[in-house]
Amino acid sequence: MTSRSSPRSAKGEGKYEVGYGRPPKKTQFKSGQSGNPRGRPKVEKSLEAALNDALKAKVKLRGNGKERVVSSIQAFALRVVTDAIQGKASAQKTLLALMARFLPTTADPAPAGNADAVAMLRDEIELMVKRSGVLPPDEK
DSSP states (O other): OOOEEOOOOTTOOOOOEEBTTBOOGGGSOOTTOOSSTTOSOOOOOOHHHHHHHHHHSEEEEEETTEEEEEEHHHHHHHHHHHHHHTTOHHHHHHHHHHHHHHSOSSSOOSOGGGHHHHHHHHHHHHHHHHHHTOOOGGGO
């Protein structure tokens, strides 16, 4: 390979050897200049990633004169439970479907002293299930 040299600079730095990995000075990037000024393009998020980020986002809730910060999914769950307690049928239906899907039914969650309260709660839930028309997953 023959080497080319650029003409001497005004400062007299000597010859600059042009070759592999050593391009001519006039074609090199100037100091402080990037070879990719706009950078790598951003990749658009998938729907799953966007939904996940939205559900993890923090929101402010006000209640009883206090303000607290919770995740969006916690705010959703609190809203469904609150609306269901207030008697909104659509919220009750949603809550029962969520309970049937995500809460285990085999374990007895109540301590030994609360048997009456648990029985009343089970009766109330069964009544709500009959009214809403939502069946547990194994009865469909």
